[in-house]
Amino acid sequence: MKENSSIFCQNKNQPTERFLEVCLLLLLHEKDDYGYGLSQELPFFGFSDNELNVSTMYRILRRIEKIDLVESTWEESGLGPRRRVYRITEKGKEELSKWIVILKNRKLNIQKLIDRFERPDHYNHLEE
Numbered sequence: 001m002k003e004n005s006s007i008f009c010q011n012k013n014q015p016t017e018r019f020l021e022v023c024l025l026l027l028l029h030e031k032d033d034y035g036y037g038l039s040q041e042l043p044f045f046g047f048s049d050n051e052l053n054v055s056t057m058y059r060i061l062r063r064i065e066k067i068d069l070v071e072s073t074w075e076e077s078g079l080g081p082r083r084r085v086y087r088i089t090e091k092g093k094e095e096l097s098k099w100i101v102i103l104k105n106r107k108l109n110i111q112k113l114i115d116r117f118e119r120p121d122h123y124n125h126l127e128e
Helices: 013-030 035-045 054-066 090-118 120-127
Strands: 070-077 080-088
Touching (some): 013 035, 013 090, 054 070
Antiparallel strands (some): 070 080
């Protein structure tokens, strides 16, 4: 294992995909959109162009559509071919609300972890 790597950081796809799912639900809660439009909003949540595999985004959209969190329709585009427009369902809004509660709790716990690590007496133990 590399010196700067860790077991936690080696397999980060699953948490990233779950976070991407929540981001997509939030974006669709704000407005109906198509895949390209959604992908343009994702850097706001920390997804860089080289991190975001667009096929992963579409796979997640298909998966959450199968479980009725979103629905899609084909709409005509004045500039080119038809495009699939996604919208959140009531079930998707409920799921998003549940995720927000979970994320608020995790945010609090993560901050506790950081605060504990950064407290002055922690560094005394590291030097021994």
